[in-house]
Amino acid sequence: MKQIYYLNHLGCANCGAKIEDKIQKIQGVEDAVLDFAKTRMVVEQKSDEDLTVTIQEICDSVEAGIFVSKEKNIEEEESPGEELKGTLLELFLVALAVVGIRIFVSKETLAMAFYGVLLIYVGFSVYRESLSKIRTGDFFDENFLMSIASFGAFFVGEYLEALAVMIFYRIGEALQDMAVERSKKSIANLLETDQSYxxxxxxxxxxxxxxxxxxxxxxxxxxxxxxxxxxxxxxxxxxxxxxxxxxxxxxxxxxxxxxxxxxxxxxxxxxxxxxxxxxxxxxxxxxIQEMVDQSTMEKARVERWITRFAKIYTPIVVGIAAVIGFLIPIILQSEFSPWIYRACTFLIISCPCALVLSVPLSMYAGIGRASKEGIFIRGGDRMELMAEMDGIAFDKTGTLTDGKFYIDEIRCLTGTEEALFSAAKSGEIFSNHPIGKAIMEYPLGEAYNVESHKDFAGKGIVAETSQGRILVGNEKILEEFSIENPLEKSQKTRVLVVQGETLLGEILLSDRIKSGVEKSLVWLRKNKISTFLYSGDNDALVQDFAKKIPIDKAYGGLMPEEKLFHLEEELSKGKHLAYIGDGINDAPVLARADVGIAMGTQGSDMAISSSDIILLQDDIGKIPTLISLAKETKKVTYGNIYFALGAKILIMILSLLGITSLWLAVFADVGVALLAVAYATSLLRWKTPSL
Incomplete structure (x- = not known):
């Protein structure tokens, strides 16, 4: 049973990951997934037990101020902008107090006492949070790191720097909260699709x-x-x-x-x-709304990796800092103070928040930007896979063609055209397929009274009517019932019609290639993405169609299980393959492909339910947009990882060499997080590629 719990006021992605991990360990919980963009936890439970109180206790042990509820925003939150103003005013008054101490207090011990009081005042929320987590045993976070670093700096005599660093950290955190909140709102606005009246x-x-x-x-x-x-x-x-x-x-x-x-x-x-x-x-x-709600829950591989990485990363760097501050001066027989200072600098820069925060934001932003293009993606893992696609397989009718068939020719063997269409309409009367619709709309003949109706997938339809048994379909339906076919093959789509044991004739139809298909296929070929065509139409027609557009491999006359066979054959070669279709018979292939892509308006309900991505505009021209955006999202995601790790490792090395300071460490920590958030949300302004 799925339950949703809103973590109101959750602002730290790293804390959210810890909360997720703890909830997963609750007895009776099968799985828990954090949706950071919507500050909610989706919990799979064995029963309908309300876990609000239990989850509240977990949140209290990880991050202060979170309010757990079954409803979003049940109490008014202070806006990040107002919080920033309050923080700036408070810290401005502290800065004035520092100036006063510098001017009016001459005794060093008294000045140190005043600085100590101000440090505790400015960092009170940080120290309180750190002490609370020490009691629970889960204290490896930015509050603990900043607490140790500021007290360490104060201990070695850097009073002003310790105070200034805590002030800078508080400002940076407020700026980061504001940037994250605005980013989440921007993404949520793009994903909002509901209607209220x-x-x-x-x-x-x-x-x-x-x-x-x-x-x-x-x-x-x-x-x-x-x-x-x-x-x-x-x-x-x-x-x-x-x-x-x-x-x-x-x-x-x-x-x-x-x-x-x-x-x-x-x-x-x-x-x-x-x-x-x-x-x-x-x-x-x-x-689509269900898909949107699910999209932020399906985490990409890189998201899962970064969460696991953060669990071991912080304890390791704390251990390294301890070695720097205490073991190295013992080995080198030097003073402790400069090495403790370096260890403090090392601790500040080691906070993993920029990493844990930027990766999900990048994925959410990419999914949100795709929705603006009418492309709805079920989750970050699908987005990541689209960036790695080696090939795309297409259905033909309704996917590469507009799905609106036009009757080109009527061939009668027995009886009149009117009788031919009366029999054909009796078979197609319940059909939602574009071919059936074209026959039903033709102004000739009336359907007989239909007593029973059976669909033979990939072959045709058998109907028992007031005028006897009627078969409507392709050559395979005739083979199924051992009916002779003297008609010559055609390059057009053909519908054979049998009444009783007599072949009345055939109806030839044609379809039109959708606009934008050829340009999209050319783009795929230029970008070294293989293309395949799997169709139920007769093979001669499919091969002729494939020559008009740049398809690498085409297969016709396929039953649903044969489409699946050809897809499996390509997947067995180690390729990442997407499949695009719109019909009921495409559902098995859509489900098996690495990424299944369905047509949103023309696609069947089963095709949409089986897919990972929906093209709401039914436009194959969106495929280059989808792939380009997926690649850009992957580039931004990994770019943030490399940038954050690179900046932190550089400052760590500089701190070991004694070149950097606490100021630069705080700037690197908060600054890297802000830059990572800005880079992630740049995806919301991404421009579509020209074909």
Whole structure:
């Protein structure tokens, strides 16, 4: 059972990782995952027991000020900006006190006493937190490091520097909290997709209700400037629709009677009456919202690694600092003071916060930026895998083509065209496939009364009707029932129609390549990413289609299990492979691929549920954007790691040589964290590549 606990006021990613680790060890908890961007903990429990009190106790032992609840923001939080102002005012008064001591206090012992009082005042929250954690046995964090460093500096006679370092640290922490909070809000705004109200026609009147109350068959009203709260079909009115929030398409598109419309769209200049076609929980946007909620929970490999690294990193550097401060002067038979000072400098720079903070922020920012493009990613691990893709396999119909078939030719062997279409419509009457829709929309023939209906995946449909048994499908459905086929093969998509034991004829259809497909495939080839085409259409048609666009390998006439076989064959070579599809028969392949990518508006519910990424705009042109953004996210993530570790190691070496000071150590610690956060959130301003 999944339970969500909000950690209100959580501001430290390193502390969050410790809390996550402790919660995972609670009896009855199967797993716990921290969503730092939304300051919540998602806990998998064996029962529905409320663990709020237990988790509160854990949080109190790790970071003071966290308030655990089942609801977000149940009490008003002080904004980071106001907190910074308060800190600056407090520290300004302390600075004035220091100036007063320098001017009016001449005795060194009295001045030292005053500096000591000010140090305890300025660092009181840090020391209190450190003492609290020492009592629990989990004290290896920045508060402990700063406490030891400041007292060590004071002990060796660096009174002013010890005080100044604590002041600088407090300012830096306030600045860091403000930067992190603003970053989390920016990312959350990009991931926000919910809608809060709907106008529905009930009791002969328009009423405003919660979208959760809407039912299939309801009629809702969308006024200019309002969001569409649920999937439906336009019954009345015309309007330009802005889909930017959900598909990333900046240009409004026209919509009118008979057009489908997704939740999250905005009516620009007209009023629309819409028939609700899906319940709120089954709508496309609900599935995407679920994916968005899950996206920050699925951690990338690098996130998991950095969390494990932080657990052993801090105790090791504390041990090294002890060696520097006490063992080295004994070995060298020198004074303790300069070596204790160097050890203090070493301790300050060793804090792992910049590392633990920047990695999840980078991943969250990348996922948030992708959502702005209408690309919804299930988690950081999928983002990381997309950056490592060796190849991409595509379905054909509805993926590389627009999925709108047009009837090109009708070949009758027996009877009339009307009889041919009546039989074909009887087989396709329940079909949601683009081919079936094209046949049903053709203005010829009427479906018979259908008594039973069975779908043979990858082959066709068998229907028992008032006019006997009808088969509709490809050559494989004829082979299944031992029906002879005298018709010559065609390069077009063909639908064979059988009534009883007689082949009535075939319907030939054609589809169109989506705009942007060829440019995207050229881009993939230039970037050395292999491309594959797995299609259920006849092989001759698929090979002919593949020649028109730059596909490396194409396979036609495939059943779902055969698509899976070819995918497994490529995966067995050690390649990272993504699969892009939209149909029910794509679900097994989407689930097996390293990354499954589904079409958001044309894709089946099963395909969307089985996928790791949704392209809400159904645009293959987004694939270069997705891969480029994934690579940029990986570059920023690892760039932050290398930068933070490099800066810290450099200052550590300088501190060992006695070249650096406590000032520079604090600047390096806080400054590196601020720069890492700034670099991570630069992903929110990332520009899409030109094809």
């Amino acid at each position: 709907a106008h529905v026609w009930r009791n002969e009147n328009w009423m405003e209700v919660d979208p959760e109350e809407l039912q299939v068959g309801d009629k809702i009203l969308i006024k200019p400037g309002e969001n569409v709260p649920i999937d439906g079909m336009v019954q009345k009115g015309e309007s330009l629709i802005n889909n930017q929030a959900i598909t990333g398409e900046s240009r409004p598109i026209e919509t009118g009677v008979g057009e489908k419309i997704l939740a999250g769209s905005i009516a620009v200049d007209g009023t629309l009456e819409i028939l609700v076609e899906k319940s709120r929980e089954n709508s496309t946007m609900a599935k």
